[in-house]
Amino acid sequence: MRLRPLALLSTLAVSAMLLAGCAGSSSPNPSSSSTPGASGDVCSQAVKPGAVSDSVKITGDFGTPSTATFELKQKVKDLQRTVVSKGDGATIKKGDYVTYAISAFDTETGKRIGDLGYKADEILPQNVLANQTLAQVIGCVPLGTRIAAAFPAQQGGTGSQVYIIDVLKTSPTAAWGKDQAPVDGMPTVKLASDGEPSITIPKTDAPADLKISVLKEGDGGAVADGDTTLLQYYGVTWADGKSFDSSWKNGEPITVPGNAYVPGFVKALAGQKVGSQVLVVIPPSEGYGDKAQGSIPANSTLVFVIDILATQHVAAG
Known part of the structure; x- marks a missing residue:
């Protein structure tokens, strides 16, 4: 007989399918009970x-x-x-x-x-x-x-x-960490009173490589390889700065088992402390490559603000 949790991962991830996987990889459904x-x-x-x-x-x-x-x-x-x-x-x-x-x-x-x-x-x-x-x-x-x-x-x-x-x-349902100095050349982020971000893209070409900037540094445990995190996210494309998806708009933080997101998103989470807010610019090679995804055109550079609210280590799963 085994231990029976009170609930599965019970966050509403309306569009986590969009974030999960990339060309040639699986797209797991978010857990929702x-x-x-x-x-x-x-x-x-x-x-x-x-x-x-x-x-x-x-x-x-x-x-x-x-x-x-x-x-x-x-x-x-x-x-x-x-x-x-x-x-x-x-x-x-x-x-x-x-x-x-x-x-x-x-x-x-x-x-x-x-x-x-x-x-x-x-x-x-x-x-x-x-x-x-x-x-x-x-x-x-x-x-x-x-x-x-x-x-x-x-x-x-x-x-x-x-x-x-x-x-x-x-x-909390928004990052609570200590504010960090902004990084030159990165998009700028403003927060509403509830923590929901907005992103302004600089008038420059998108970087060719993955760029990660910590906006708030939390005081919790670090995200390890294979963890499942509870997080908020807000995503735009570099090309037009328009939001294509947002947990804030969807109404709840999300989880995807094993953090099975696109590679650049996973790299942005790795080693970050719970309570942190991370800004990441993801080139096509670390995102969806030459395949369109919903409203996201092929070969798009993606920009996310991610609030890391909690993490569950693999050994506990």
Whole structure:
């Protein structure tokens, strides 16, 4: 039996197909667990306590892997949650990206299945309203809350499980790093009050090589090869300076598993710290080459502003 995450990568990536892959490579679909039922008020979706979740006794401190004891072999017909201890942080609301940690136990044997999220970079922040199960379990509680939840068995999959869930913090949806000096010859970037960028292209020929400039340097962990990041992006072509795609316009940050973007985009992320904002100019050889992509003409030089909000290392996937 394996650990069952509360949610898959639940960011809405409306046009990540445009960013993913290049000529001759695959174009993976972004992970999305949005459901029609996961909309509206967070509190209206929270499930009620049940006999199993109410019976869980926890040993251990909040924010650390803890032990749960409960009567074995109880039937779990429906999802249950009990607030064990209420935090004193802000209450989770619509649009919040939340980081949580879990310890899971088999209801038949009481044995620990595993722990996840207590170490940095193990779980990406999740949009609570983008996943119904997530909204049902951790919706409408303050940060710092500890929850006991009981999950029914999955048909053809895992048996019923008990989770200890620690609701840790929320993540910003724009880069928060320290401003860095601009680089001569690069496009200029202005930010709206919510962090959404706009780009002005210089009146010069596009550079022939990949150019990367850090606009804000974050204080988080570095993006490693094969990571999956949570990010915002704003993209224009050098030729006309018009935006062809933007997570800001699409309404949510995005993730693509394994950061399977065009090569220049991946290189712009490599080694950058979480919280950073990066400006990258991508020549055709590092982008889509001589193939048109939607509204992007063939042989286009691309310009992106990327906000790196979180990263999930390969070992945790």
